Amino acid sequence: MRLITWNINSLRLRLPLLTRLSEEYAPDVxxxxxxxxxxxxxxxxxxxxxxxxxxxxxxxxxxxxxxxxSRIPLEPALPHxxxxxxxxxxxxxxxxxxxxxxxxxxxxxxxxxxxDIPDPDENEKFAHKLAFLKEAKEWFTAHPPKRSIxxxxxxxxxxxxxxxxxxxxxxxxxxxPIETSGLLDWMxxxxxxxxxxxxxxxxxxxTWWSYRNRDWKKSNRGRRLDHxxxxxxxxxxxxxxxxxxxxxxxxxxSDHAPVMMDxxx
DNA sequence: ATGGTTGGATGCCAA
Numbered sequence: 001m002r003l004i005t006w007n008i009n010s011l012r013l014r015l016p017l018l019t020r021l022s023e024e025y026a027p028d029v030x031x032x033x034x035x036x037x038x039x040x041x042x043x044x045x046x047x048x049x050x051x052x053x054x055x056x057x058x059x060x061x062x063x064x065x066x067x068x069x070s071r072i073p074l075e076p077a078l079p080h081x082x083x084x085x086x087x088x089x090x091x092x093x094x095x096x097x098x099x100x101x102x103x104x105x106x107x108x109x110x111x112x113x114x115x116d117i118p119d120p121d122e123n124e125k126f127a128h129k130l131a132f133l134k135e136a137k138e139w140f141t142a143h144p145p146k147r148s149i150x151x152x153x154x155x156x157x158x159x160x161x162x163x164x165x166x167x168x169x170x171x172x173x174x175x176x177p178i179e180t181s182g183l184l185d186w187m188x189x190x191x192x193x194x195x196x197x198x199x200x201x202x203x204x205x206x207t208w209w210s211y212r213n214r215d216w217k218k219s220n221r222g223r224r225l226d227h228x229x230x231x232x233x234x235x236x237x238x239x240x241x242x243x244x245x246x247x248x249x250x251x252x253x254s255d256h257a258p259v260m261m262d263x264x265x
Numbered sequence: 266a267t268g269g270t271t272g273g274a275t276g277c278c279a280a
Contacts, residue, residue, distance in 0.1 A: 211270035
């Protein structure tokens with residue numbers, strides 16, 4: 001099974017890029033974040049025509065929004081999914097997939113970015129981000145994952161070599177110790193970092209480059225904000241992980257590159 | 266230290 005996760009930053013604007021992505025890489029499952037499309041306007045038929053008849057989506061006006069597209073039959077894994085932080089803001093969707101080897105749970109998350117000031121007392125958005133991490137950790141502690149994959153834009157680069165300069169980013173939202181420890185606490189409820197299993201430190205590994213750099217490739221001030229975790233029972237089935245950084249140049253680009261995993265299931 | 270760019274129910278807010 002080939003799975004891709006991507007913060008697409010507007011599904012409707014980048015539908016042509018998604019078409020090209022599906023043609024060039026032929027993923028079986030695609031998880032998208034920041035679709036920015038309300039459910040009534042979701043392009044269900046166009047995505048079916050692309051070859052993904054099985055879809056789960058949760059969107060709202062202007063912000064957030066997540067979807068899972070699949071060639072493989074799926075059903076909603078959590079009909080009563082948690083309403084994270086009580087905000088109903090479309091940051092999580094979970095599917096139960098049915099590949100040949102048996103059911104697998106797939107979680108697709110879009111964690112709050114957290115604003116600019118890394119202080120929960122001064123910045124409500126940062127407080128929301130920390131509360132989200134805590135709730136997610138508590139939920140997976142209460143529901144220990146088995147045969148599960150968790151992907152998404154988690155908006156945190158947890159390791160030293162997940163950012164272009166560890167030292168310069170320690171006080172920058174996405175790499176502060178309170179966030180990185182919160183993310184790893186969540187992961188340790190039963191997941192392994194599949195990307196770093198495939199591509200260990202100290203190799204630099206980024207999935208996001210700011211729009212604000214004139215030449216993202218030349219400055220290469222990236223961060224690993226997008227993640228793929230799996231439970232240990234299926235981690236040995238992983239074959240390969242690739243960051244599709246070429247897409248950072250496809251016009252008009254998202255500021256995130258997709259991450260692709262091949263796994264035998 | 267500062268400012269840089271993009272998307273969207275835009276003339277500002279979130280990222």
